Amino acid sequence: MLSIVVLISVGLLFLSFILTFFIKQIASRLSIIDIPNERSSHKTPTPRGGGLAIVISWYIGITMLFYFNLIESYLFYALLSGIILAIVSLIDDVIDLPPVVRLLAQITTAVLAFISLNGIDPIQIFGFAMNIKFIVYPVVIIGMVWFINLYNFLDGIDGYVSIEAILVSAILFIFSGNSILLILIACVFGFLIWNWPKAKIFMGDVGSTQLGFILVVLGIYFHNQQQFSILQWFILTSPFWFDATFTLFRRWRNKEKLSQAHKKHAYQRIVQAGFSHFKTDLYLIIINIIILGLVYGAYYYPKFDLLFLLAAILFLYGIVRWVDQRKEFS
Numbered sequence: 585m586l587s588i589v590v591l592i593s594v595g596l597l598f599l600s601f602i603l604t605f606f607i608k609q610i611a612s613r614l615s616i617i618d619i620p621n622e623r624s625s626h627k628t629p630t631p632r633g634g635g636l637a638i639v640i641s642w643y644i645g646i647t648m649l650f651y652f653n654l655i656e657s658y659l660f661y662a663l664l665s666g667i668i669l670a671i672v673s674l675i676d677d678v679i680d681l682p683p684v685v686r687l688l689a690q691i692t693t694a695v696l697a698f699i700s701l702n703g704i705d706p707i708q709i710f711g712f713a714m715n716i717k718f719i720v721y722p723v724v725i726i727g728m729v730w731f732i733n734l735y736n737f738l739d740g741i742d743g744y745v746s747i748e749a750i751l752v753s754a755i756l757f758i759f760s761g762n763s764i765l766l767i768l769i770a771c772v773f774g775f776l777i778w779n780w781p782k783a784k785i786f787m788g789d790v791g792s793t794q795l796g797f798i799l800v801v802l803g804i805y806f807h808n809q810q811q812f813s814i815l816q817w818f819i820l821t822s823p824f825w826f827d828a829t830f831t832l833f834r835r836w837r838n839k840e841k842l843s844q845a846h847k848k849h850a851y852q853r854i855v856q857a858g859f860s861h862f863k864t865d866l867y868l869i870i871i872n873i874i875i876l877g878l879v880y881g882a883y884y885y886p887k888f889d890l891l892f893l894l895a896a897i898l899f900l901y902g903i904v905r906w907v908d909q910r911k912e913f914s
């Protein structure tokens with residue numbers, strides 16, 4: 585069966601690559617363009633919406649896995665609920681929908697996926713199981729919506745979110761061996777070829793929100809399968825959620841208007857300090873390699889998950905303070 589998955593993955597990589605090219609042409613003709621402004625990390629008007637290539641390839645891929653009985657039906661339906669998010673995000677890329685419409689789509693998608701996954705199994709902390717559903721379930725759904733949004737927030741420089749999705753998927757594949765991760769890597773890589781610095785097209789909300797959704801659904805799925813706990817998933821994805829969450833906290837502390845667009849994330853400020861998009865992407869890869877060491881520790885010593893998570897947070901906090909020295913937060 586692995587040979588079938590490899591063939592499907594290769595085909596999806598080429599499909600994603602070709603679709604991105606055609607979407608780039610269509611976006612240019614329809615003037616679906618990102619125009620640089622004072623909050624941009626780019627200087628050249630660039631077509632957006634290329635993430636649609638990832639979305640189309642992805643849903644073709646998981647449908648093929650479903651056809652060959654290579655994916656559990658409940659996981660397939662959980663991921664399929666992301667179509668709602670994809671449609672609304674694509675429309676938003678074209679005409680800028682009100683925030684409440686986007687939020688309702690994200691909540692609906694998260695709830696449907698969570699129900700399809702049959703919720704989340706008890707979370708083990710220092711050997712004790714957290715199983716208070718009326719507390720855990722709402723928190724997890726809110727967390728799903730937050731991860732969808734933060735993944736979108738960090739889509740600000742060439743290749744950044746694509747590289748993170750590929751790295752997270754590759755590491756999850758190492759631990760789980762699940763073929764669905766090869767499908768995801770292939771779909772993202774086909775787009776990344778066009779999005780690599782200097783980007784020819786941007787992902788847009790349709791791609792970034794979908795990747796955030798896919799990764800958080802897979803995190804819950806592997807936790808329930810007892811292959812990779814949700815706390816280990818938190819460590820693995822910490823380079824993204826820490827930057828987004830800590831930046832939000834600092835803006836709240838400064839009494840800034842949180843709904844207002846900005847460019848204060850650590851990855852944005854390091855670019856403002858003079859680092860190229862390519863160099864910033866390279867630092868992201870190095871950071872993930874270091875985080876992988878903590879993931880291994882948490883995986884083989886699960887009773888100490890929280891300690892490894894704390895180590896990841898302290899490590900990432902140190903990086904943010906290093907960025908602060910090069911470009912002040914204010």
